Amino acid sequence: MEKRINRRRLLTATVVSDKMDKTRVVQINKVAKHSKYQKPVRNFVTYKAHDEKNATKTGDIVRIMETRPISKDKRWIIQEVVG
Numbered sequence: 001m002e003k004r005i006n007r008r009r010l011l012t013a014t015v016v017s018d019k020m021d022k023t024r025v026v027q028i029n030k031v032a033k034h035s036k037y038q039k040p041v042r043n044f045v046t047y048k049a050h051d052e053k054n055a056t057k058t059g060d061i062v063r064i065m066e067t068r069p070i071s072k073d074k075r076w077i078i079q080e081v082v083g
Helices: none
Strands: 010-020 023-033 040-050 061-066 074-081
Touching: 010 040, 023 061, 023 074, 040 061
Parallel strands: 040 074
Antiparallel strands: 010 023, 010 061, 023 040, 061 074
């Protein structure tokens, strides 16, 4: 487990759109069991993340970190490319 300096959340996500300048839309997939039927149910959440150097492309797996509001929708920054 990596040691964290601050209390900001770190999440692993997939880039689904790179059409905006310095902004990437990332998607986090979650799998949970349905409470009644016990069948796996897939849910996903999309966030807009700041990418200063426009380094990531669609399909990249990245680690995002929570930060102060950068714009109306952006509250995350791309910390590193994982895969």
